[in-house]
Amino acid sequence: MSEFFERNAEVIQRRWPLLSARLLVEDASLLQADLVEGLGSTLSINGIQLTSRHDRTREAQLQAESLPVDSPVLHVYGTGLGDLQLELLQRSELIQLHVHILNGAVFALVLQLLDQQPWLSDSRVELHYAGDLVEICLPFFALPSELVLADDFNAKIRDRLISETHLTFNxxxxxxxxxxxxxxxxxxxxLVQTDRDVIELFGSRKGxxxxxIATGPSLEQHFETLRAIRNQAERPLFICVDTAYRPLLDHGVRPDVVVSIDQRISVCHLPSEGTADITLAYMPxxxxQVLAAWQxxxxxxxxxxxxxxxxxQQWPKGELYVGGSVIHPAVDLAVKMGAAQITLFxxxxxxPNNKTHAGWNDGDLGPQLCAAKHWVLDGNGQRIKTQLNFRSYLCELERFIAGHPQVRFYNSSRAGAMIAGTAFHPELAS
Structure with a gap:
């Protein structure tokens, strides 16, 4: 054990004994660490530089400038080499600085190599594992390198940080x-002026x-089950998103309600034939042409x-929640109709299974599988390929679920992303 680690660990043990115990079992030996030199130097972890290799101090100053100077409480996600923490602690207005660990092994390694006592010892600092909290805290700065290096435990918070950072761009x-x-x-x-108001559906399915039903690849596991349930005299209401409509029809499943919000949806996705008994809930x-053709x-x-x-203002209508994907208003509609229990398909x-969507070819509904450069944890705790916007949609659905504790939410499959706030359906989830 290095001299640096002993001194750093002593501070952490004194101030945060429970966190210290967790850090001691982090395995930094699994990391590929290299010294990278330029005008200065920095540490590279698995090919990712933790900081600038030219001027760490100036980089930290630029990062600090993005945070309000008059805020008494600030949050830093990622521990880096301590540069941003030291820069922020120079502010006399600062009362509390919360530092959230995004990768425990990376932090343990830094503790072995560099003296971190100056910021760890400051009474204004509070140290956390980011994943111990279910939501991000504002105002924050997230170290870019550690958003890439975030470990499995802290992945949910990483996703929320990235979603928040990209909000304006999106x-x-x-x-x-x-x-x-x-x-x-x-x-x-x-059409908007003359069509019915979605608010008429609210409260119609109380209890x-x-x-x-969405269009993820795991839907393919459930076509037969959905068809059998659909034919029962007493059954749940079937609400599907627009891109799931055709795959469902192709497998003999007729939804009760289709939800559509996207300008890119065409008659290819929502053919109008035989829709006389199917409700369409939409946004303008x-x-x-798709709307007018709906029977x-x-x-x-x-x-x-x-x-x-x-x-x-001109033609008031009911409101549905949208967090970037059609899955959000579909779920919100179910809640506002009064559902006591919602099962997601x-x-x-x-x-999962190296497919992008059920019932559609690779790339038909967006980027191809080869463009998937990111990951989430699936229902078995394993990393699975995804794309950045999907992680943002997942965050927003999880936030929505957390805001509706009166509704029981079930996930029908472990193959896709783990959805916080849901339980796996005891009969449907495999």
């Missing part, structure tokens, strides 16, 4: 002044069970997005 395509958005909403006005960005009852709705502000947020 919302760029929903500019109310964008010509394509204005054109689509104008084209939909007449009942609802199946919410959906292609008006069954149509219910218009809005999200909280500013793109609907003008329509909302195909809500994978990942690519």
């Amino acid at each position: 919302n760029r395509e929903f500019d109310p002044q964008a010509p394509d958005i204005i054109e689509r909403l104008q084209a939909s006005q007449e 009942q069970e609802v199946f919410v 960005m959906v292609d008006p 069954g009852p149509r219910y218009a709705s809005y999200s909280a997005s500013p793109i609907y502000q003008q329509l909302r 195909g809500a994978d947020f990942a690519f």
